[in-house]
Amino acid sequence: MKKSNYQEISREIRRSILLQHFLSKESHVGSALSCADILTVLYFGFLKVTPKKPQAPGRDRFILSKGHAVAALYAILAEKGFFPKKMLETFCQNDSLLPGHSTKGFTPGVEVSTGGLGHGLPMGIGMALAAKQDNKKFKVVVLMSDGECNEGTTWESALFAAHHQLDNLTVIIDYNGQQGLGESEKIMKNKPFLQKWKAFGWKATQINGHNYHQIEKALTSMGIKRPRVIIAKTKKGKGISFMEKDPLTWHYKNPNQEQYHSALKELL
């Protein structure tokens, strides 16, 4: 797809993210914004999924393991037509089908429940393993956060997926360098991050997670007899200048009326 189209879609995704967080007053707007470009390329340039048949057996499976960024997933699913965009206004409201972390059975197009970090990857592995066993060609893509790489299950899973040569599995790490209480690297040293994954037997590449061309290119090159990880360097709050400048605050805070309108202006 053309760069200009991706740009247009991702702007709309960001508007939808802001709307959800503005109306709901719930946290995690910065985390959703940081993966908006990755989701745009995934859903409009890579994943074989169709809103006409959300449960089609041959569909690619996408797992948002960083479940707290779910406003981004809802935005992209609405954009793809899995449900009416109007529904985004119900995000986190009583009786809504859009809870604050992805939940199976609530939202069309959402594959699994996530929210406890470190669950999405091993569940994705189970799905990829089943596909291998049954000789099915679908791919499994898991989007994780860098903070999630503190979890033991992430590295257990890294061992398992490499051992079982799951080349139908892709992990994308939304590496925005921020986690709960501050800079990831200061809280728990990740580096050398790329080398860690390589040492675990993964095909590992690092890209700019806001560069559509780089995301697209990284997605087209699968691993052979090994899983692959794409470390996507991103900015928390990407696209909204005042959020980019104060990423920790925007892990928790939600925009007030004035901030919401000023943010929307940046997306024109």
Next chain:
Amino acid sequence: MRKTFIDTLTQLARQDTQIMLLTGDLGFSVFEDFAKEFPGRFINCGVMEQSMLSIAAGLALEGKKPYVYSIIPFATMRPFEQIRNDICYQNLNVKIVGVGAGFAYGAFGSTHYAIEDISILRPLPNITVISPADSIQTRELTLQSYKKPGPCYLRLLKPEVVLMPAKVKTILGKPSVIRNGNDGAIITTGACLQTGLAVADTMKESKKHLTVISLHTLSQINEPALVKAIKGQKHIFTIEEHRTIGGLGSLIAEQLLKHRLGGKLTTLGIDDSYQKITGHQQYLAERHGLGKATIYKKILKELKK
């Protein structure tokens, strides 16, 4: 029980290619034949119980029927959040098989005790908690739970024992009433049935006739069947090799109150002194008041009140 379980699972796996067996690197000398007969359907996940439970959830999401095996604390406590979020909340067809009920691995020390597992799993939605008394129940309940899609926990012991009389049926969710008496009812779970039966036998010498019930299913229970089995009894005794808090004792207390059945309840199980003693299963059980003689005395005392 363990051999019965794997034999039963092997039979099922011959008919159903979706069945898989995952282990957390345990089961030496038990799974070799299964692994040989069903290559690719036996996976040793290594020592990573948390991921293993999530992987099982992922397999179940794709229509597989995974059985996940480990020693009870590693199969249920280490991966508790995975069981809750990934398996029970998503209502997936994953069967968790834990071996070493109660103090079975007692001599290994307290890390291997399996005496709080029922308490932590019972409140979870969708899961059927099963604690068979013997090999007959193990076979029956493995078969019946296979036919009931959804999460399930099988709490097993290694030894093969037969306690169930041929005429008594084992039905998932329903209590198995082994014998009837009007002076009170003993309700057991797991292999404590043996103690329950022995105590009831001896009690006849004191002209006391007790009902003996094996409650092998501890969640998703058929409540009317349980009420019917204990209604009208003035004395109820529960015996379990498990903490009474949250276990069988709690379960019966809840049912007695909920259905206003009356009767006096005595819960016999493990108190909170268990970390401080070393010993084999029988010794530890006796030290915690679960020996036959101790239970006999306690029950007789209650009956004479």
